[in-house]
Amino acid sequence: MGGDPIRHRGRCACGAVSYEASGLRDAALCSCETCRRASGAGAVAWVVADRDTLVVRGELGTFRSSDHAERRHCRRCGSQLFLLEDDEPGNVEIAAGTLDEPEAARPEAHIWTRGRPSWAAPGFAVREYEQDR
Secondary structure (H helix, E strand, C coil): CCCECCCEEEECCCCCCEEEECCEEEEEEECCHHHHHHHCCCCEEEEEEEHHHCEEECCEEEEECCCCEEEEEECCCCCEEEEEECCCCCEEEEEHHHECCHHHHCCCEEECHHHCCHHHCCCCCCCCCCCCC
16 A cells, blocks of 8 residues: 555546545556456556545445456446455555546556457557547
């Protein structure tokens, strides 16, 4: 424990659930099958925080996504917010894209890359647009 002491805030897409936490560390992208299916994306960016610093406002739903972890999401809009690993009771993994300042959780690794689609691999060239195309 004991990462970044700053209180970081975030929320779901509809704003019904907001949270704050500190101790951010160990940000990583995950391309495991469960993360891909739960998010509908090629990878999810997670950042670890101290679980005892997490303060949540709003109603969460819970989904047991594997034999070793559960996910928490907004019951209204479905935004995936947290991952709680059974063997890491002091930690909570926060979906980094839900942070008000997601740059605070720049991934340092990409895990479960054997499950990553080719189009989510580094160097896969696509056209970029600052806004909708």
